[in-house]
Amino acid sequence: MIGRSNVGKSSLINALVGQKQLAKTSSTPGKTQLLNYFRVDREFYLVDMPGYGYARTAIAKREQWAKLTERYFRERTELVAVGLLVDARHPELESDILVAEWFEGNRIPFFIVITKADKAKQQEIAKHKQLLAAHFPASLGVFVTSSSKGTGIATLQKFIVERAQARNQEGVRVFS
Numbered sequence: 350m351i352g353r354s355n356v357g358k359s360s361l362i363n364a365l366v367g368q369k370q371l372a373k374t375s376s377t378p379g380k381t382q383l384l385n386y387f388r389v390d391r392e393f394y395l396v397d398m399p400g401y402g403y404a405r406t407a408i409a410k411r412e413q414w415a416k417l418t419e420r421y422f423r424e425r426t427e428l429v430a431v432g433l434l435v436d437a438r439h440p441e442l443e444s445d446i447l448v449a450e451w452f453e454g455n456r457i458p459f460f461i462v463i464t465k466a467d468k469a470k471q472q473e474i475a476k477h478k479q480l481l482a483a484h485f486p487a488s489l490g491v492f493v494t495s496s497s498k499g500t501g502i503a504t505l506q507k508f509i510v511e512r513a514q515a516r517n518q519e520g521v522r523v524f525s
Contacts, residue, residue: 350462351418352434353444354400357464360496361434362387362395365506384421393429393513401444422457429516430489431459432509437469437493440477446484453487460489462505467495 350358363369366389385397399414422431431452435445440463452459461481466474474493482491490508494501 350395350432350434351398351448352400352462352464353436353442356400356434356436357496358397358400358434361432361462361464361494362397364494364496364499364502365389365395365509389513392510393516395509401448422452423455429458429512430509431457432462433459433488434462434464435481437463437465437474437477440474440481449481449485449488453485456487458489460508461485461491463491463493465495466493466500467498 350362352358366387384399387395387397389395398418401415401418422428433445433449433452435442449459449461451457463474463478463481478491478493482488489512492501492505492508494505496502
């Protein structure tokens with residue numbers, strides 16, 4: 350799971366696994382500083398990554414993190430897909446668009462998760478979902494979620510499990 354700082358990556362992981370405090374959350378951007386791996390049902394891992402964009406972190410550290418992240422995505426052969434999280438209130442930020450374009454250009458499978466759906470108008474969310482799907486046809490899908498309300502969590506869980514199981518059936522371990 351990757352996205353801007355404070356987009357809800359840790360909250361989404363908690364909602365997906367049904368545990369409120371598994372991944373540490375904070376209202377302060379930049380709380381997650383390392384790759385955090387969460388093993389799900391002994392089948393696959395969800396990885397919580399530090400956010401990009403605004404965070405109270407030195408520029409040099411953010412640049413170092415960007416290089417590490419790029420290497421991780423290019424070289425991690427076990428990677429099944431990347432969840433790119435986008436805030437429902439700010440769905441077309443340049444940084445999010447650039448990340449999605451980078452995934453497409455590097456042929457890295459990704460899906461888009463619109464987070465915090467409870468904090469935006471449903472009509473706007475539907476419009477943004479349609480625009481994101483049209484702009485990024487290589488994505489594996491666009492999902493709308495609210496970690497606090499549970500909106501879309503079951504659908505996203507099903508998608509992630511199906512992706513992991515398909516990879517496992519190929520005889521390849523997922524994320525490990």
